[in-house]
Amino acid sequence: MTDDFDFLGTLQRDNLRTYKLLYPDPQLGMVVMWLYDRHLSGAFPAKTFKEDTINQAFRELFGHNRQQWQDYANKISDLNEFFLRYDEQLQVYSFKNYAIEFCQRAYDVLLNTFNPTEIEQICAKLRRDLEGAHTVEGYEFWFATNLPxxxxxxxxQIDFLERQIQESVDELRKHAYRSDASIQQALEQVVQRLDEIREQNKELTAAFHEIDRIKIHLDELQANNQWPSLQEPIDNAFVFFAEMLRDLRIVDRRIDRIQPKLRQLFGTLNQPLFNGRVERFLRHLLVESEFVRDSSGRRQLQLPENIHPLLIHISTPSLPIIERKEFPTKRFSIAQKSQQNQSDRRNAFATSAERIRRQSVVERWVGRFEQLVQQQGEAQFDSFFQAILIEENNDVDLAVRVAYRVFRQFTNNPHYSLSVDNQTLVEYKTQPSLSSWQMIVQKRQTDTLS
Incomplete structure (x- = not known):
């Protein structure tokens, strides 16, 4: 990235002219896509086409007459900036590289299909290539070429799942305010589709299991790294894999948020049906029931034939009485208390296990930060804090515990010096409401020399 390049300023220049040239209006954009589709089908063997072909695109896509083609002549010339190249001698057009990349990217996104097996193969190949790199050149090639x-x-693949969810949500919105019976069937299809997406998400998560093996190898490489040029690529790889796993969790959580709303909508749709059935049942009772006299002359309510009479009185069965001394049993309250104690013990064990697990995670992060300081001579904790938030799914409590442990471990430590700059306030992108002072840990010179 070039620091002195004003990206936004260039796009906004001359009333957004550059932006409009990069992203033409929908009709011109569709014309470019039409030409690219013909290019893929082999309609342009010489990879060139004439202006008549562009006019044909307008005619097939929009049915424009010649006068309207004249109106678009000026706009077509705008495509010469980034999309088309015009050969005045031969009077033919050809695609510029930006047009090829622009159309191919759209083509790849729309063509993308769900294939967890391919992802598993990709991750396995990445892992094998990483394990086969034993020199700094080999590792640099893996970070610069294989991984990207x-x-x-x-x-x-994750984008594909998110797009499937969005399509399901759009389908739901389309049917949400309809009152005909087809909405029930449409909603059932949406629910079924979301269940399929959740299963696909689980398959994709399983396909990414090779990432854990890659991360283990990267941990070992980072711990024994002798080449400073690899430190930044290693950190970037950790961030990338953490983002992948985070995005998979986001897909799952989004489904979790949608499904309760679907159940609520089903309840809302079924309520009028339930109320209607109750109303018809009550009307049937009122119309078809009648009072009759029994053999003794008493009036009794006779329900319709298709409704069984209510059983109001049940004769009491004769049960034998067993004395406690003949059949001793434990008191129910004792058994109930025992079950409660077992439940309390299970809850206490689960709480303790979770506390131990979090403590282990904190220890691991502190160890990684100490290794970073050992390798580089010094490390800035705020960037490390951001990496913790990304990989631990924005678990602020855990990140703060790591920060507290780092502060305690390196304060008044004879082997390290810890400095806090209370004039520099660091903010975090993933937690806008969170900020901290800049904290740097350095390895003391005596330790470096030894």
């Missing part, structure tokens, strides 16, 4: 080559495909 597969990142779009891995992200594309």
């Amino acid at each position: 080559a597969f990142q779009p495909r891995m992200k594309g």
Whole structure:
């Protein structure tokens, strides 16, 4: 990235002219896509086409007459900036590289299909290539070439699931305010689709199991790293894999948020049906029931034939009485108390196990930070704090515990010096409401020399 390049300023220049050239209006954009589709089908063997072909695109897509083509002549010339190249001698057009990348990216996104087996194979290949790299050149090639080559495909699978969810939500919104019976069937299809997406998310999570093995190898590489040029790529790889797992959890949580609303909507839809059935039942009782006299002359309510009479009195059965001394049993209250104690013990054990697990995670993060200080001579904790938030799914409590442990471990430590700059306030992108002073830990010079 070039620091002196004003990206936004360039896009906004001349009343957004550059932006409009990069992203043409929908009709011109569709014309470019039409030409690209013909290009993929092999309609342009020389990879060139004439202006008549562009006019044909307008005619097939929008049915424009010649006068309207004239109106678009000026706009077509705008495509020469980034999309088309015009050969004045031969009077033909060809695609510029930006047009190819622009259309191909849209093509890949829309074509993307769910394939967890392919993701598993990709991750396995990445892991084998990483394990086969034993030199700094080999590792640099893996970080610069192997990993970036597969990142779009891995992200594309998660994007595919999110797009499927959005399509289900759009389908739900389309039917939400309809009153006909077809909405029930449409909603059932949406629920079924969301269940399928959740299963696909589980399959994709399982396919990413190779990531754990890659992270273990990266941990070992980071712990024994002798090449400073690899430190930043290793950190970036950790962040990428953490983001992948985080995005998978986001997909699952989004389904969790949608499904209760679907159940509520089903309840709302079924309530009028239930009320109608209750009303018809009561009307049937009022119309078809009558009072009759029995053999003794008393009036009794006779329900309709298809409704069984109410059983008001049940004869009391004759049960034998067993003395406690003949059949001793434990008191129910004691058994109940025992069950309660067992439940309390299970809850206490689960709480204790969770506390131990979190403490282990804190210890692991503190150990990683100490390794970072050992390798680099110094480390800035706020960037490490951000990495904790990303990988631990924004668990602020855990990140703060790590910060507290780091502060205690490195304060007044004869091997390290810890400095806090209370003039520099650091903010975190994933937690906008959270900020901290800049904290730097350095390895003391005596330890470095030894």
